[in-house]
Amino acid sequence: MIHGKTTLIPHIGYPTESFKAPMIYNPWFERQGIDAAVIPMGIKPDDYATVFPALFRMTNIRGALITMPHKVATVELVDELTPAARIAGACNAVLRRDDGTLVGDQFDGEGFVRGIRRKGCRLEGARAIVSGSGGVGSAIAASLAAAGVAELALFDARETAARALAQRLAAHYPALRVSIGSADPAGFDVVVNATPLGMQPADPLPFDVARIAPGAMVGEVVMKQEYTPLLQAALARGCKVQVGADMLFEMIPPYLEFFGYGTATPDALREVAQLRY
Amino acid sequence: MIHGKTTLIPHIGYPTESFKAPMIYNPWFERQGIDAAVIPMGIKPDDYATVFPALFRMTNIRGALITMPHKVATVELVDELTPAARIAGACNAVLRRDDGTLVGDQFDGEGFVRGIRRKGCRLEGARAIVSGSGGVGSAIAASLAAAGVAELALFDARETAARALAQRLAAHYPALRVSIGSADPAGFDVVVNATPLGMQPADPLPFDVARIAPGAMVGEVVMKQEYTPLLQAALARGCKVQVGADMLFEMIPPYLEFFGYGTATPDALREVAQLRY
Incomplete structure (x- = not known):
């Protein structure tokens, strides 16, 4: 009250x-x-x-x-x-x-990382890809870097945003391998959607799910529904998932x-x- | 929620x-x-x-x-x-x-007037005194004038505030008798405290209650307690009262x-x- x-x-x-x-x-x-x-x-x-x-x-x-x-x-x-x-x-x-x-x-990044760790995801030395280099994507990338991932791929339709984030990460984590320009999730242990894709029914998927490794952790920031189309497809493929909430x-x-x-x-x-x- | x-x-x-x-x-x-x-x-x-x-x-x-x-x-x-x-x-x-x-x-004035009318107070041709010519006092005075009182006495420690209100009232209600400068409630049918006096325990009363006519309507805008010292004294004197709420x-x-x-x-x-x- x-x-x-x-x-x-x-x-x-x-x-x-x-x-x-x-x-x-x-x-x-x-x-x-x-x-x-x-x-x-x-x-x-x-x-x-x-x-x-x-x-x-x-x-x-x-x-x-x-x-x-x-x-x-x-x-x-x-x-x-x-x-x-x-x-x-x-x-x-x-x-x-x-x-x-x-x-x-x-706290976006800290929340994301705490959540996937609680689900058993080991981040030290892992390979991660994050689609979306806006506020929440940048935060998750920063927290993944702080958590010890070895490699981080960044993708954003606005390439300057991805590049700027890559430069900030490189400045703080010189040992981290950072790449930009590709949304191909093949070979990554952690796959993160930090774009708004999934908010609207007609949205395309942010990743080609058929190329995500079964067993990878797929995380989502969209909270429009609990299991977004990305997460539904990832579950069907045998991935672990983290919902936006x-x-x-x-x-x-x-x-x-x-x-x-x-x-x-x-x-x-x-x-x-x-x-x- | x-x-x-x-x-x-x-x-x-x-x-x-x-x-x-x-x-x-x-x-x-x-x-x-x-x-x-x-x-x-x-x-x-x-x-x-x-x-x-x-x-x-x-x-x-x-x-x-x-x-x-x-x-x-x-x-x-x-x-x-x-x-x-x-x-x-x-x-x-x-x-x-x-x-x-x-x-x-x-709506302050309309609320005040609706309330005393609901308690049986007849305003057409009545004499009213309002202490306090700030926002709420001005509103009550305006609504009393609109309700048909014949005479309105205004008092405010800042005399320019009372004078300005008197001028606005005179412009809109040329037949209304308006006076300023005295807080003496003797002879008034409606007595209104529209000052903050009563908010603090040490405040003086806004009127000399011994000079209020028994049977007058005494109304209050202070809501710090239901029956302020003014209203308690007015009740003891046999007045009708209206609490701030x-x-x-x-x-x-x-x-x-x-x-x-x-x-x-x-x-x-x-x-x-x-x-x-």
Whole structure:
């Protein structure tokens, strides 16, 4: 129940219709007796640079969750970035400190990696391919690199985005083998869709599933439905899969810690969540 | 349960701690199956002129409730004013039309007048005194004038505020007798506190209650407690009283109509409200 003393955590993106976070955080806050609420706030890209700083003038907010399409733009709007956000070139979390300064962090990649590790995926020395070099793709690539993969293939229809990410990764992980320009998943242990493909029924698959090795881990960021066409095809081929919502649940514990609201396990969060696909 | 398709109605003021509206509107919306939520948003006066327009760039809001200390400043920030808002010199409601323009309205006065009428108070030809010529006091004075009172005494420690209100009233109601400069309630049928006096335990009473006529209607805008010291003293003197929350409940039906969410009766709203004094 929201009242005048409730601390708001805006969930900023556009459009807001498919947002899931309020249905996870808010029941959790209620169960834990934490007087806070995640509130969707839609901002169009053209308005973002002016509306974002204005929102942080509100007296009753602690920070914000940032989602598409604003994760990359947020980097320029905060006072300080954590290393994870700097390497990813994207923020999905902003905290307002007591002195009013804003610090940006990034938990997409950590959520993704925690999730596939929990499913038994060994990342040290592995070969991974990530399609999509936007905010979430960059974050996942950065976290895969930090987790010790040996090789990372990046694909994005906008080749400059893939190249820029490759350069940031090379600067931080000189031993990592990074390639760009191909979406062929053959031979990779970890195959990641970090594009919006799968949001619309008519979307093509982001990978040629017939070329994914059976036994590979196929992960997804799209949460429009639990098992996207990519994941359905990957399961049929004998792959392990990670649904989009797993990344979401796995990144909430670090978010809670970041905002100073204790922590949680993904299972406990899942138990209280009221999600509808 | 707030989710990505929920329409927000920011409740804008500062500080937000004593806001009551979310605990009335939100249970009502839930019971009626209206997918909307009133969300407190605190904005300091110095930030208001920049943050207010930014909030209305959010894609998932329909309008806003405006409360202290921003009701007067809002007049300059909207594209259009209803007659009630123009005479009051204050807005407590803003609607964003489909074309993006903002229209400001004012329901404080209507709520106050509906409430005392429901208690049997006859206003045609009556004598009324209103202490406080800020946003809410101006609105109540305007609605009392519209309701047909014959005489209106205005008092405000800032005499220029009372004088400006008197001039606006005189322009719209040439037959109305308006006076300023005295807080003496002797001889008045309707006695209204529209100042913040009563918010703090050490506050003096806004009127010398010993000079209020027994049988007069004494109304209050302070909602810090149900029966403020003024109302307790007025009851002891044999006056009829109206508590601050009555004005709040009586103004919600016109608010709901303004936002396009049907209507309600004050009793039905009261039944679902989860208010704590």
